[in-house]
Amino acid sequence: MRRSPPRWAEQLLIWLHPSETLEEVQGDLDELYTYWYRRAGEPQASLRYVLNVISAVPPFVRRRHSQSSEYPQPSSLHPSMLSNYLKIALRTLWRSKGHVAINVIGLAVAFCICTFLFLTSYLQLTFDSFHTDGDRIFQTYYFSNDPEKPSKSGTMPLALLPALKTDFPELEAGAQIVQGRKSLVEYKGVYFDKLITLTDPDFLTMFSFPMLKGSRTRALHDLSSIVISDDMAKAVFGTDDPMGKTLLVGSNGDQKQYIVTGVMATPPYNSSIQFDALVRVENVPNYQARKQNWYDNSHRVFLKLPAQINQATFEARLKAFTKKYLGQNLDNLKKKGAKPDSQGDLFTIRLQKLADVHFDREIDGRGAPIAMIYVLLGISFFILLIACINFINLSIARSFMRAREVGVRKSLGALKTQLFVQIWSESTLICLVGFGIGLLLAYWFLPAFNASFQARLELHYLFQPGFIVLIVGVFLLVTLLAGGYPAWQMAAFKPVEVLKGKISLKRPGFLRNSLIVTQFSLSTLLACATIIALQQVDFLREQPLGFQKEQVISIPVGNQANGRQVLQRMRNILATDPTVVAVTGTDINLGRGKDRVSSRSSVGFTFKGREISSDLLLVDYDYFKTLNIKLLAGRDFNPTYAADSVNRVVVTASMAKLLGEKNPVGMFYRDDADTSGAQTQIIGVVPDFHLYSLADQAKPITIHISHAEPIRYIFVRVSPQSLASSMDRMKQVWKDIAPQSEFMGTFLDENVDAWYQSEEMMSRVFSLASSIAILLSCIGLFAVALIVIEQRTKEIGIRKVMGASIPGIIVVLSRDFVKLVLIALAIAIPLAWFGMDKWLSGYAYRIDINPWVFVIVGLSAFLIAIATVSFHSIKAALVNPVKSLRSE
Structure with missing residues (x-):
């Protein structure tokens, strides 16, 4: 027969539930007494058990249902209550050190990795976002719906911008940007390699790079004016005021004098436009002649549209402009059987938003694909999600060990919200510790991450307002998701079922x-x-690759030496060296060397009514011997034939096929539009080889020699037996013939990698x-x-x-x-x-x-x-x- 509850238990339960009748609490009392009686074995032990439980519960919990003035109900968010929550949370976590350690380590690793990936994505996604009115700045590009494959190109002729300003006077601003290799800058006999960008005066007002000294409207008023970056000012002039100082730009014998008229802040990493100095575009060689040529594509053009004109409207007006000035391109496409695209265009000029420039590799061949950025964001989200999943699972696992504690607390008067806040505070502490350790790990491992992934992350980016909001949001989301769900589940336990062991x-x-x-x-x-x-x-x-990359050393000449003179001196010194097989020069490196420069030249013309396009490669004698490229037909360049350096070329097999000749050796060709009579003769054919990465299809190549164009790289083939000492040998030779220039030689197979x-x-x-x-x-x-x-x-x-x-x-x-x-x-x-x-x-x-x-x-x-x-x-x-x- 079931024993009735004793009087002391009735009074205790009535005291805990003063707003309820004895009948309303009778069920809970009966269940609790039965459980305690079975566990303890006698009422006296049960009483001691009850008193111990009550003494461990905060006083306000025992008065949770009191509505009288004698027992006012305190708020669970009162400062004293929060302090109590914190103390209990710390004690509880200390008793479960293993559980806490697993959660903290998992969250810390996830936060650390996510910090790196978020920072990388943030820097990429904020490219060019700092320009005022950036939504009205656009880059122009050609769209050609060629039958073989639609194409886009961002390189424009020097004739374009003046014509645009004439035909569209409502344009707010326009700037041409000619950006090539670094140039040699001299000040008081000291030389510096700096990136000189040629542009228009509108550049200073169109883009929002901070102007530190000088006037935006006057700094590029003269052809001899130069605006330098803050970093260049410090490197060249130190603490001296650079304004009004004179700089010499260019190689020895071909220098031009410029006067510093302004200093701009150095472009940040997340800028598509980089420069050390700005000069007027009219300083481009042969500017006046090239300004009249609509097919000499060499630079980028940016436009700023008025606020009342949108992109689609202006692109529609550009169709007539394209037909007016570039009608020949349309005619050539029609002859090839090209059809208009979905917008009705065969060939036209279109606009690209400034915010998209960095991510479009098709137009400029640079930047990072935006899909990769989203992949990084997705990976960081997935890792954080997995860490949250682990937190939830471990918290739920531990919740069943604490189920009886929760049941007793609820039976003794604890509110559901109070239990939720108590348990959630424990989860918040774990998240906070994991977050803090994760940031410390990010700080410690940031240099290693930058070195491994060629990144330029800096932790000060974390303190930008946008990133602070992101970090706080992620932390709150993780805390709510990972800590809130287990806390809600535990707070929802029914005390009777818990104490009867029915939670499962x-x-x-x-x-x-x-x-x-x-x-x-x-x-x-x-x-x-x-x-x-x-x-x-x-x-x-x-x-x-079509050439032998092993045992070849590639040496960038740089700007502080004359490439042709250095090449000749190297040939003279190494001619008697038995370990050297061949020496040559070129204007395009194979792979990517220590100078990190990658350039591309191309030539296009119309031949027998067909559009011909190929890469253009400048070489010196023994180029094919150095790279072990065998001739398929004809002969190599020979110094005994003076005409070889004027109008004779060697072409690859795909170029010969493009010309439509089975045996092109000895044939002459020229542009159909060229009536001057100048022709080019093919003297040899070589197999196709890759000038650039295999990510792209190999294009036909036209190889030529010209004594007037500069040599930028020297290739040296060495014997296999001398590989170990060959680099040291080249360093010594370089020091003797070009002491003013840094030696940056690398093996060609390293460049290709x-x-x-x-x-x-x-x-x-x-x-x-x-x-x-x-x-x-x-x-x-x-x-x-x-x-x-x-x-x-x-x-x-x-x-x-x-x-x-x-x-x-x-x-x-x-x-x-x-x-x-x-x-x-x-x-x-x-x-x-x-x-x-x-x-x-x-x-x-x-x-x-x-x-x-x-x-x-x-x-x-x-x-x-x-x-x-x-x-x-x-x-x-x-x-x-x-x-x-x-x-x-």
């Missing part, structure tokens, strides 16, 4: 399953992307992200396995008593997780294949995705998941069934 998560919930599937889907996707990216980089490196830095960077980012994601996912799976097995302890004991084997129990405990991992693989693998196939489509030379990549990654993810779950499964299966049953 034996059935896998939708949320838990979704979290596991999400974690392993992201991890698998990143792992697949990493392997495919690495395979593509290796494929590009192993592809034949540098072509694929962006691909390597992406693969390294994927590798780092996938490693972190897999690690965090395993921690999350570890937590979920802990939840399930803790809840199935009694079931495991019963199964063992009924004769189940240890392997059988392990299978039972693991099969639900196996299903979830298989679902994750089924989701991730098609997404990985689709995404990477899309990425590979941007390469002219690409791999075919091997299905074995997905098999290996899937099997690895499967085994890792099984190993993670098996740790708990084996441990639970080995426990004595008597202990398992007693634990319930």
Whole structure:
């Protein structure tokens, strides 16, 4: 027969619930007394237990239902209450140091990685965003709907801007930007390599680079004026005032004098337009003649539209302008059978927003594709999401260990909101500590990250208003998502069910399953992307380039020496050196050397009614010998033939095919529009080779020699036996013949590898992200396995008593997780294949995705998941069934 509650218990419960009748609290009282009586064995022990519980509960909790003035209800956000929450949270967390450490480490690593990726994305997405009225500034570009392939080009003729200003006087501003290699700047006998940009006076008023000294409207009023950057002013003049000082710009014998009329702030990293100094565009060589040529494309043009004219309206007006000045291009396309595009254009001038310039590689061939930036943001979001998932799973796992504590607190008068705030404060503390440690890790590892990924991140970007808002928002979101859900779930426990032991998560919930599937889907996707990216980089490196890159040293001449003189001196010195096979010169480097310069020259003309376009390469004698390129027909350039340096060329096989001649050696050709009679003769044909990265299709090449054009790079082929000492030998020779110029020699195979830095960077980012994601996912799976097995302890004991084997129990405990991992693989693998196939489509030379990549990654993810779950499964299966049953 059930024993009725004693008088002291009735009075206690009435005191805790003064607004309720004895009948209203009778059920709770009965359940509580029965539970305590069974646990303690006698009423006196039960009383001591109750008193101990009550003494551990804050006084305001015992008065939660009181509405009288004697017991006023305090606010849960009162300062004293918040202090109490904090103290209890610190004590609770200290008792669970292992749980806290796992959460803090996971969040800290996630915050650190996300800080790096967020900063990288932030810098990219804010390119050119600092210009006032940037939404009204546009770059012009040509659109050509060629039958073979539609194309865009951002290089414009010098004739364009004057004509635009004449035909459209309403234009608010326009500036041409001619930006080439660095030039030699001399001041008082000291030389500096600086990037001199040629532009128009409107540049100073159109763009918002801060003007530190001088007037925006007058600084470029004269052809001899020069506006320098703040960094250049410090480098050249030190602490002296640069205004009015004279600088000499150009190589020896070809220098021009400029007077400093202004100082601008150095362009920030996130600016598409970079410069050390600005001079007038009229200083371009042969400016007056080139100004009349509509087909001499050499620079970029930026326009600022009036506020009342939008982009679409102005582009529509540019169609008639294009037909007026560039009608020949339209006629040539019609002859080729070109059809108008969806906007009705064959060939026209269009506008590109300033904000899009940095991300469009098709127009200018520079910048970062915006898809890559979104990938970085997505990866950072995924890593943060996985960390939050782990936090939730571990918090839920721990919530069942604290369920009885919560039940007793609620039975003794604690409000649901008070419990929520108490538990959420614990989660907030963990997030705050993890966030702080994550920022410290970011500070410590920032130099290593910058070095590994060629980044220019600085932590002071974190203190910009926009980024502060982002950081606070992310922190609040993580705290609310990762800490709020477990706190809400624990606060919602029903005290009677908790104390009767009815709280359980034996059935896998939708949320838990979704979290596991999400974690392993992201991890698998990143792992697949990493392997495919690495395979593509290796494929590009192993592809034949058409020349022998090994054993060739590439030396940039720089601006402080005459390339032709240096080349001749090197030939004289190395002529008797048995370790040197050949020496030559060129104006275009192969790969990317220490000077980081990449340039491209092209030539276009009409031949027999067909548009011909090819890369143009300036070389010196022995170029083909140095690179071990064999002739297919004809002969090499020869110094005994004077005409070789005037109007004779060697072409690649694809160029010969483009000209439509089976045997082009000896043939003459010229532009159909050129009536001067000047013709070019082909003296030789060589196999196709790559001047540029294999990310692009190899174009036909026209190779020529000209004694009037500068040599910018020297190539030296050395014998295989002398590789170890050859670089030191070149350094010594360089010091003797060009002591004023820095030696920046590199091996050509190193330069070629540098072509694929962006691909390597992406693969390294994927590798780092996938490693972190897999690690965090395993921690999350570890937590979920802990939840399930803790809840199935009694079931495991019963199964063992009924004769189940240890392997059988392990299978039972693991099969639900196996299903979830298989679902994750089924989701991730098609997404990985689709995404990477899309990425590979941007390469002219690409791999075919091997299905074995997905098999290996899937099997690895499967085994890792099984190993993670098996740790708990084996441990639970080995426990004595008597202990398992007693634990319930």
